Amino acid sequence: MSRATGVPSFIADVIVALCLLTMLVALLFTTYRVRR
Amino acid sequence: MMDALELLLNTNLWAAVLRIATPLIFGVLGALLCERSGVLNLGIEGIMTMGAMTGWLTVYMGGDLWTGLLVAAMCGGLMGLLHAMLTVPLGLSQHVSGLGITLFASALSYYLYRLIVTVGDLPPTIEPFRPLDIPILSDIPVLGPILFSQTMPTYLALLSVVVMAYVLARTPLGLAIRMTGENPHAVEAQGLNPIRIRIGAVVAGSALMAVGGAFLTTAAFNSFFPEMVQGRGWICIALVVFASWRPGKALLGALLFAFFDAYQLRLQTVVEGVPYQLFLMAPYVLSIAALILVARRAQVPEALMTPYRRGER
Numbered sequence: 001m002s003r004a005t006g007v008p009s010f011i012a013d014v015i016v017a018l019c020l021l022t023m024l025v026a027l028l029f030t031t032y033r034v035r036r
Numbered sequence: 037m038m039d040a041l042e043l044l045l046n047t048n049l050w051a052a053v054l055r056i057a058t059p060l061i062f063g064v065l066g067a068l069l070c071e072r073s074g075v076l077n078l079g080i081e082g083i084m085t086m087g088a089m090t091g092w093l094t095v096y097m098g099g100d101l102w103t104g105l106l107v108a109a110m111c112g113g114l115m116g117l118l119h120a121m122l123t124v125p126l127g128l129s130q131h132v133s134g135l136g137i138t139l140f141a142s143a144l145s146y147y148l149y150r151l152i153v154t155v156g157d158l159p160p161t162i163e164p165f166r167p168l169d170i171p172i173l174s175d176i177p178v179l180g181p182i183l184f185s186q187t188m189p190t191y192l193a194l195l196s197v198v199v200m201a202y203v204l205a206r207t208p209l210g211l212a213i214r215m216t217g218e219n220p221h222a223v224e225a226q227g228l229n230p231i232r233i234r235i236g237a238v239v240a241g242s243a244l245m246a247v248g249g250a251f252l253t254t255a256a257f258n259s260f261f262p263e264m265v266q267g268r269g270w271i272c273i274a275l276v277v278f279a280s281w282r283p284g285k286a287l288l289g290a291l292l293f294a295f296f297d298a299y300q301l302r303l304q305t306v307v308e309g310v311p312y313q314l315f316l317m318a319p320y321v322l323s324i325a326a327l328i329l330v331a332r333r334a335q336v337p338e339a340l341m342t343p344y345r346r347g348e349r
Contacts, residue, residue: 010150013143020136024128 039306049298050182054190055256057287057294059084061193062248063272064279064286065200066241070116071276072204073237074217074339078134079119080245081269082141083112087246089145092253092260093152095162105189105250112246113239115141120238124231127343138269146262165189165255187255189247194287196244201283213237217337220344230344245269271323278327280334289326296322 002012043049063080070077077083091108095101115137122133153160165187174184204210212233215223220230248268253260271293279285296319304312 008150010143010147014140014147017136017140017143020132020139021122024122024132024136025126028126028128 040303043299043302043306046302047178047181049302051185052298052301053291053294054182054186055294056297057290058187058190058193059248059251059256059268060272060275060290060293061197061287062251063245063269064275064290065196065283066244066248067272067276068279068281068283068286069200069204069213069241069244070238071340072217072281072337073213073234074220074337074342074344075120075123075234075238076130076134076341077116077119077137077238077241077245078131078273079115079137079141079242080134080272081265081267082138082145083115083242083245084249084252084265084269085145086115086141087112087249088253088264089149089249089260090246091250092162093149095254096153096160101163101165101254104254105247108246108250109243112249113243115246116239116242117235119242120235123343124234124238127345130341149260149262159259159261161258162254164253164258189251189255192247193251197283197287204283214337216344217339220339224346234344245272248272271320274323274327277331277334278323280330281337292326293319293323 001016002009005012005015007015063084066083067077067080087108090111091104094104094107099107119133119137122128122136123130167185167187168191170184174180176184202210204214212223212226212228215226216230216233216237220234223230223233249265252264257264275286275289275293278289300315300318304315307315
């Protein structure tokens with residue numbers, strides 16, 4: 001992750017953690033359906 | 037063999053037990069408070085790291101030691117609020133959220149540390165809490181040096197156990213917290229809001245965990261370095277089960293683990309011909325053994341890890 005994004009490993013770890021939490025919240029939205 | 041037994045008579049060993057147990061006591065009380073309200077907080081490892089870093093940084097930047105503990109508690113509470121918002125109103129997976137908080141809080145702590153502090157060959161240090169001899173009491177033979185020559189956060193940890201046990205068992209607030217962990221629908225029937233109670237318990241519990249982390253950098257050591265929490269958070273999660281969700285037993289569990297840890301450190305110097313890794317492993321193996329013996333009779337809060345949704349049966 002650090003090499004792929006070209007940032008120090010400490011920032012990469014923060015990005016990974018934020019991605020995990022964002023995915024967790026995104027999973028919540030999959031339980032809803034868009035209605036027109 | 038005799039040397040190993042003689043170690044048990046050394047007051048330094050028992051004083052070290054109390055010192056090593058202090059962060060565990062804070063951590064286990066925090067985890068216990070969260071779980072009693074029905075929320076598993078696996079963010080403890082990260083929250084302790086965050087507490088260790090922010091507490092140390094506050095003192096390093098010129099703050100008072102007590103201010104350091106307060107700032108650590110506030111930062112821990114903030115992480116707890118994030119966990120609570122994800123797991124209580126949104127009802128997301130408590131396991132994934134907790135592990136996410138651990139990753140996030142640990143990574144953010146290391147990142148901020150590297151960003152703010154210039155690290156040379158040796159990590160920068162602060163002036164930590166000094167052991168405080170309580171007049172008269174510290175002169176009592178044997179017990180004095182063990183119980184009454186500790187740092188202030190250790191006394192605070194022991195006081196926290198009493199306060200937590202009293203609040204949970206004897207006050208309406210404690211009853212509401214315990215009831216939320218057992219049956220949140222019954223709490224709502226009483227006119228209380230289980231969501232608010234759970235959020236409050238998780239925030240307060242996380243603040244306690246962070247104070248446990250801050251103890252490491254402001255009393256046990258005098259500097260911060262990555263990986264300094266060394267799995268104490270996970271031990272606290274196991275100790276809550278060992279304690280059967282009771283503060284008094286939580287204190288016993290923390291002291292037991294701390295004893296194994298302090299004893300193995302000293303055994304390494306006395307017993308020859310045994311690889312030191314075996315001694316390092318011993319506290320964890322013995323804790324698992326103790327957990328197996330006790331956990332089968334543990335009474336798990338009925339609604340632990342069950343998200344509460346209003347009107348759902």
